[in-house]
Amino acid sequence: xxxxxxxxxxxxxxxxxxxxxxxxxxxxxxxxxxxxxxxxxxxxxxxxxxxxxxxxxxxxxxxxxxxxxxxxxxxxxxxxxxxxxxxxxxxxxxxxxxxxxxxxxxxxxxxxxxxxxxxxxxxxxxxxxxxxxxxxxxxxxxxxxxxxxxxxxxxxxxxxxxxxxxxxxxxxxxxxxxxxxxxxxxxxxx
Numbered sequence: 001x002x003x004x005x006x007x008x009x010x011x012x013x014x015x016x017x018x019x020x021x022x023x024x025x026x027x028x029x030x031x032x033x034x035x036x037x038x039x040x041x042x043x044x045x046x047x048x049x050x051x052x053x054x055x056x057x058x059x060x061x062x063x064x065x066x067x068x069x070x071x072x073x074x075x076x077x078x079x080x081x082x083x084x085x086x087x088x089x090x091x092x093x094x095x096x097x098x099x100x101x102x103x104x105x106x107x108x109x110x111x112x113x114x115x116x117x118x119x120x121x122x123x124x125x126x127x128x129x130x131x132x133x134x135x136x137x138x139x140x141x142x143x144x145x146x147x148x149x150x151x152x153x154x155x156x157x158x159x160x161x162x163x164x165x166x167x168x169x170x171x172x173x174x175x176x177x178x179x180x181x182x183x184x185x186x187x188x189x190x
Contacts, residue, residue, distance in 0.1 A: 100152070
């Protein structure tokens with residue numbers, strides 16, 4: 001049987017289109033599978049990070065926690081969350097996340113932030129310009145403690161005015177002022 005040139009062109013072009021569709025489908029499927037693996041690995045690490053915080057929270061102590069205003073900041077008065085963290089576990093800590101929540105007595109949240117006290121994780125020392133830390137740490141050995149400071153960025157005026165009035169942070173259940181709550185939400189170990 002004889003092929004006409006018109007038929008040969010149709011065969012070649014349709015074969016190229018089919019091959020292109022198959023290659024792009026395989027490439028898309030490969031990218032999707034890799035994305036799912038990366039997503040699963042991220043969810044797994046995140047759940048271990050949170051679960052470690054739940055398990056070891058009694059052995060980690062936050063103390064001397066306070067919020068004050070950094071009046072000399074280049075951007076005006078900026079709230080600073082300060083405190084001390086002590087490792088009471090028998091493991092070396094490589095990262096910690098502390099959740100800070102400011103809420104009204106009725107329970108409505110005014111501001112929420114996550115503080116990561118270790119070096120390179122938004123660590124800020126009051127008195128240093130533009131967030132360059134004077135002393136940073138990468139690990140916290142068993143039995144050691146450390147102090148930290150963290151700028152509360154984009155903090156609403158309600159929180160700033162309460163800090164200025166020194167009326168901030170009443171006990172939970174009170175009818176006036178704001179309530180500050182903080183807790184350890186994530187921990188990773190060596």
